[in-house]
Amino acid sequence: MNLHMPVPDIDARTLAIVNELKGLEGPLLPILHEIQAEFGYVPEDCLPVIARELNLSRAEVHGVVTFYHDYRRHPAGRHVLKLCQAEACQSMGSDAVAAKVKALLGIDFHETTEDGAVTLEPVYCLGLCSTAPAAMLDGEVHGRLDDDAIADLVAEARR
Amino acid sequence: MTVTIFVPRDAAALAVGADRVAKAIETEIAARGLDARIVRNGSRGMLWLEPLVEVRTDHGRIAYGPVRPADVASLFDAGFLEGGAHPLCHGPTHDIPYYASQTRLTFSRCGVTDPLSIEDYRHYQGLTGLTKAISMTPAEIVSQVTDSGLRGRGGAGFPTGIKWKTVMDAAGPQKYIVCNADEGDSATFADRMIMEGDPFVLIEGMAIAGIATGATKGYVYIRSEYPHAIKTMDEAIRIARQNGMLGPSVLGSAYAFDMEVRSGAGAYVCGEETSLLNSLEGKRGIVRAKPPLPALQGFLGRPTVVNNVMSLASVPVILDRGPEFYRDFGMGRSRGTIPIQIAGNVKYGGLYEVAFGLTLGEIVEKIGGGTASGRPVKAVQVGGPLGAYFPVSMFDTPFDYEAFAARDGLIGHAGITVFDDTVDMLKQARFAMEFCAIESCGKCTPCRIGSTRGVETADKIARGIEPEKNKVLLADLCNTMKFGSLCALGGFTPYPVMSAMTHFPEDFSPAPVVEAAE
Numbered sequence: 001m002n003l004h005m006p007v008p009d010i011d012a013r014t015l016a017i018v019n020e021l022k023g024l025e026g027p028l029l030p031i032l033h034e035i036q037a038e039f040g041y042v043p044e045d046c047l048p049v050i051a052r053e054l055n056l057s058r059a060e061v062h063g064v065v066t067f068y069h070d071y072r073r074h075p076a077g078r079h080v081l082k083l084c085q086a087e088a089c090q091s092m093g094s095d096a097v098a099a100k101v102k103a104l105l106g107i108d109f110h111e112t113t114e115d116g117a118v119t120l121e122p123v124y125c126l127g128l129c130s131t132a133p134a135a136m137l138d139g140e141v142h143g144r145l146d147d148d149a150i151a152d153l154v155a156e157a158r159r
Numbered sequence: 160m161t162v163t164i165f166v167p168r169d170a171a172a173l174a175v176g177a178d179r180v181a182k183a184i185e186t187e188i189a190a191r192g193l194d195a196r197i198v199r200n201g202s203r204g205m206l207w208l209e210p211l212v213e214v215r216t217d218h219g220r221i222a223y224g225p226v227r228p229a230d231v232a233s234l235f236d237a238g239f240l241e242g243g244a245h246p247l248c249h250g251p252t253h254d255i256p257y258y259a260s261q262t263r264l265t266f267s268r269c270g271v272t273d274p275l276s277i278e279d280y281r282h283y284q285g286l287t288g289l290t291k292a293i294s295m296t297p298a299e300i301v302s303q304v305t306d307s308g309l310r311g312r313g314g315a316g317f318p319t320g321i322k323w324k325t326v327m328d329a330a331g332p333q334k335y336i337v338c339n340a341d342e343g344d345s346a347t348f349a350d351r352m353i354m355e356g357d358p359f360v361l362i363e364g365m366a367i368a369g370i371a372t373g374a375t376k377g378y379v380y381i382r383s384e385y386p387h388a389i390k391t392m393d394e395a396i397r398i399a400r401q402n403g404m405l406g407p408s409v410l411g412s413a414y415a416f417d418m419e420v421r422s423g424a425g426a427y428v429c430g431e432e433t434s435l436l437n438s439l440e441g442k443r444g445i446v447r448a449k450p451p452l453p454a455l456q457g458f459l460g461r462p463t464v465v466n467n468v469m470s471l472a473s474v475p476v477i478l479d480r481g482p483e484f485y486r487d488f489g490m491g492r493s494r495g496t497i498p499i500q501i502a503g504n505v506k507y508g509g510l511y512e513v514a515f516g517l518t519l520g521e522i523v524e525k526i527g528g529g530t531a532s533g534r535p536v537k538a539v540q541v542g543g544p545l546g547a548y549f550p551v552s553m554f555d556t557p558f559d560y561e562a563f564a565a566r567d568g569l570i571g572h573a574g575i576t577v578f579d580d581t582v583d584m585l586k587q588a589r590f591a592m593e594f595c596a597i598e599s600c601g602k603c604t605p606c607r608i609g610s611t612r613g614v615e616t617a618d619k620i621a622r623g624i625e626p627e628k629n630k631v632l633l634a635d636l637c638n639t640m641k642f643g644s645l646c647a648l649g650g651f652t653p654y655p656v657m658s659a660m661t662h663f664p665e666d667f668s669p670a671p672v673v674e675a676a677e
Contacts, residue, residue, distance in 0.1 A: 025459060028441030029424055033383075054441075067443040067600075068424035070383055086345035087540055090590070091503035091578045092531070124427060124544075124594065126384055127348040129574065130206035130501065130508030131171050139386050143174030 013038055014049040022053060028064055032071055041072035077112040077119040079157045082136045085122040088129035097133045097145050098122070104154045118157045162195040162240045165213040165220070167270065169202035169355050170387045171348065176227065177210040183231040184212070195240060201356015203270035204510030205257055213252055216242040222252040257507060257526065262488060264496050265473045266512045269356035275394055277402050280359045286404070288475030292367045293412040300371035301327055304474060306482035308494030313339055313430070313467030314542065314571040314647070316493075316560045319474075322464060325454035326372040329462035334374035336365050337439065337458055337465045340381040340388070341423050341430040344543025346502040346574030350468035352510055354381070354388040357472075358395035359404070362418065364471035366409055367478060368464055369416035377418030378458070379468075380435055383425055392420050427544075427598040431646045432465040434600060445600045446646045467572070469498065488514035493559040501527045503540075503576035520554030523577055534579040538587075538663065542571025544594050545651035547658035548584065567658065569651070584663035588633075589617035591655040595648060605640045606649025612636060613656065620667060630660065630667060 017034045021027045028050070035046050042065050051058045065071045083098050098109075105113055105120060112119040128134035131143030137157055142149065166172075166181040181197055188195050203211060208224035212234075221242035223234060230247060237245040249255050263269075272279035280286065292300050305320025326334055338361065342350040353361060365377045381389050396418060399405045407415045421439055423429050429438045433447035436458050457463025473495065477485045485495045493515035499522060501508050506528035523529070523539055530536055538548045547568035549556065556566055563570045578587075592613030599606045616633045620626050637653035644650040660667055 026421075026440040029421065029438065033422055033424070063443050064441065067445075068426050070423075070425035086594075087544060087587070087590070088346045088503040088574075088576045090587075091576055091582065123384060124598070125343055125345045125347075126170075127342060127351040128171050128174050129346045129348055129503065129576070130505070130510075131174050131209065132503065134174060136384075141170050141174040141387075143171065 010039070010043050010045045011049055014046040015053070018050055018053040028054065028056075028061070029068075032065060032068075036071060039075075041075050044073070077116050079117060079138050079159075080119045080121060081153070081157045082121045082123040082126075084124070084126050084128070084132070084134045084136075086125040086129075088125075089132040089134055092132040094133040097135075097150060100147070100150050101154060104150070105157075113158075117159070160194070162193070163215040164195055164197050164240075165200045165215070166197055167202045167209065167211060167356075168199035168274070168387075169209075169352060170385070171206050171352075172202055172209040172211070173387070175209050175225065179228045180210045180212065180226050180231065183228040187231055187235050191235060193240065198273050200272060201269045201274050202352055202510075203252060203258060204266065204352065204512075205255065205507070206509040207507050208249070211252075214239055214242060218242060219251045219253060222249040222255060223247045224249065257509070257511070260526075261512050262496050262514055263512050264476045264485070264488075265360070265469060266353065266357070266498060266510065267476070268360065269353060272357065274356050274358055274391060275398060277359065277398055277404075280357075284479065285359055285475075286363060286410070288478035289363045289366055289404070289410060291478050292370055293410060293414065297327055297371045297373065300367065300478065303478060303482045304371070307477040307485040308482075308489070308492070309470060309473055309477060309485065310493070310560065311467055312469035312473070312497070312572065314344075314569065319466060319470050322454055322466070323368065323372055325452065326374065326462045326464050329455050331462045333376065334372055334462040335458045335464070336368045336372070336374045336377040336418070336471075337436065337463055338365060338377065338379040338468055338471055339430065339432060339435055339465055340379050340385075340468045341435060342385070342468070342572065343382060343427040343430045344545070344572050344574055346540070346576040347500050347543055347572045348502075349498040349500055349510055349573070351385050351388050353468060353472050354379075354385070355391045358392050359399065360472045360475055361392070361468060362395060362399045362404060364474040365418055366405065366416045367474050368466065368471060370409070370414045372462075372464055374462075374464065375415045375417070377416065378439060379418065379420050380423060380429070380439055381420055382423040382429075389420055389422055396420065426600075427594075428600045428646075428648050431648065434646070435465065436463065443600070445602050446648075448645065469572075490514075490516035490557065490559050491561055493561070497558065497570070497573050499558065500572075500574045501577070502574060504530045504532055504579050505577040506531050515557075515559050517558050518554060519549060519556045519558065519575075520551075522558065522575060523554065527575075527577060530577060530579040532579045532581075534581065536577060537580040537582050538578045538584060538659075540576040540578070540587075540655065541574070542569045542654075543574050544591060545569070545647060545654055546571050546574075547654040548587065548662060549658070550662040553662070567661075568654065584659040584666040585617060585621055588656045588659040588667075589614055589621070591652050591659075592617060595652040599648060603643070603645040603649060605643035606645070606652075609636055609640045609644075609649065610652060613640075613652075626667070634660065
């Protein structure tokens with residue numbers, strides 16, 4: 001993933017995405033999802049283009065981007081590891097899992113390792129509540145996390 | 160004859176290695192030169208047995224689980240293609256007591272079929288409800304749903320038929336069916352399971368809702384934390400279109416209905432219907448004041464049915480078997496069946512569909528088998544992060560909307576989280592406030608500010624700072640949030656907090672008193 005794309009490229013790609021999706025009813029979230037899939041985050045430079053094309057103010061677009069937990073304002077690490085911290089996972093020791101993962105990676109939630117390999121985030125429920133504690137690594141789900149599974153998961157994320 | 164082996168594709172099964180098991184089985188079939196094929200089915204809901212592998216034999220489907228990749232060779236050695244004996248064998252799937260004792264109406268096909276096979280869907284009574292609906296008038300369909308006693312399974316319990324009638328009677332050039340698949344409550348996964356395991360039933364339910372109310376367009380708003388459900392629903396909609404289940408002429412009738420999937424973006428509050436509608440329109444997921452009702456001014460200001468996945472997925476069986484059939488299950492004003500999701504620290508966690516009326520104790524102890532840790536049960540949270548914590552002394556509460564309300568609780572989306580005696584209820588109360596603070600949409604003050612003050616107050620109690628005074632303050636804050644919030648997020652956060660304080664006062668007792676700094 002090229003994280004340092006020149007601005008003109010961002011403008012052109014954003015315009016292409018907006019043009020492809022603006023015919024939808026309520027197109028803004030699909031557009032932002034697509035932009036994040038394209039760039040890995042929602043670059044600030046996309047916002048004026050989206051606003052202009054959808055006839056919204058920049059403040060409105062900014063308001064939507066910042067409302068939702070999913071949209072990143074900055075690039076994430078190569079991998080994103082999400083640990084479920086909701087009640088069902090809590091009942092099965094998700095606090096301890098989080099502590100172990102943080103120690104192994106040397107970072108806290110919402111941080112990225114120095115080598116840019118992993119961004120660690122909490123998530124409030126993956127719907128894997130009967131196979132807790134659960135996690136998601138780049139869209140792949142993992143359940144019944146014991147010490148071995150945690151070590152494997154961290155090793156995979158470090159790659 | 161080719162033997163069929165079933166390995167679930169449900170996310171919960173994938174999370175515990177189902178893909179690796181399927182691969183190992185494939186390798187073994189090739190290496191041994193056997194005539195067998197693998198079908199990736201949905202989950203049967205017996206999640207402690209996942210990955211649950213089944214083999215179709217002359218004596219029905221035989222279950223093996225939980226299967227690890229390392230077990231696969233020994234299964235073949237034991238002749239599992241003929242249902243051979245093995246330490247992981249549980250006999251015929253349908254005879255496993257957990258499964259046999261259920262009343263599977265909404266989940267009748269889930270785990271049985273290939274979720275994306277329309278042939279399987281038809282073979283197991285799929286499309287019969289929609290076919291019947293097409294031969295009725297919209298008013299007849301609505302009255303069948305009303306007569307069935309079906310109430311909104313998202314948690315609010317509002318009668319589905321009444322909502323439909325409002326939309327049916329509303330005038331408008333374009334009406335919508337919006338399916339709320341923003342299943343954010345911890346301990347709930349029924350929506351995810353049906354979307355991954357039997358997506359056509361949801362499509363069928365939405366098409367019936369469209370025909371009944373005059374809506375021709377539908378949206379399924381699925382939370383982004385469910386990538387597998389999103390993928391399966393997308394694929395199922397495409398297949399449904401190819402097979403004439405959706406499109407300008409539904410099953411060859413004069414009715415048009417089409418639908419698409421929309422992905423959420425990680426905001427819990429979007430499970431609230433008006434916030435969901437704003438999000439679908441591309442706005443911040445801020446709660447709208449009611450009235451106007453979404454039924455009259457919903458998506459883009461037009462008449463809209465907003466129903467939970469379970470409500471819509473229960474409609475086909477009601478149309479197929481008739482409202483009396485469905486209504487005859489249940490108790491009091493809670494009619495039909497409810498898919499109970501048993502989760503957390505529990506031995507036999509999974510999805511258990513049954514008529515309303517079992518007691519909480521039966522669900523936790525008898526069906527769930529007590530805790531996974533083997534320690535005593537201390538508390539059970541019913542209804543997700545906004546649901547009350549019940550102590551063992553209240554295990555006689557029957558699973559019914561009104562019975563739970565009478566005990567200051569709610570059944571919500573029917574998720575149950577079991578905690579053993581190591582849980583600290585003050586910590587859980589603090590988490591409820593913290594979660595509300597993280598997820599508040601910010602529109603109303605009791606929720607936005609109250610939740611943050613709630614976290615601070617819980618922290619003071621934990622540190623022994625004027626605990627008695629702060630407990631009174633916390634209760635007062637809960638009262639303000641309960642009656643002053645615009646939606647259920649701020650309005651129901653007091654349920655877990657107050658129930659924790661009321662039923663587990665020992666966890667709120669002052670620690671050795673520390674002198675406050677001021």
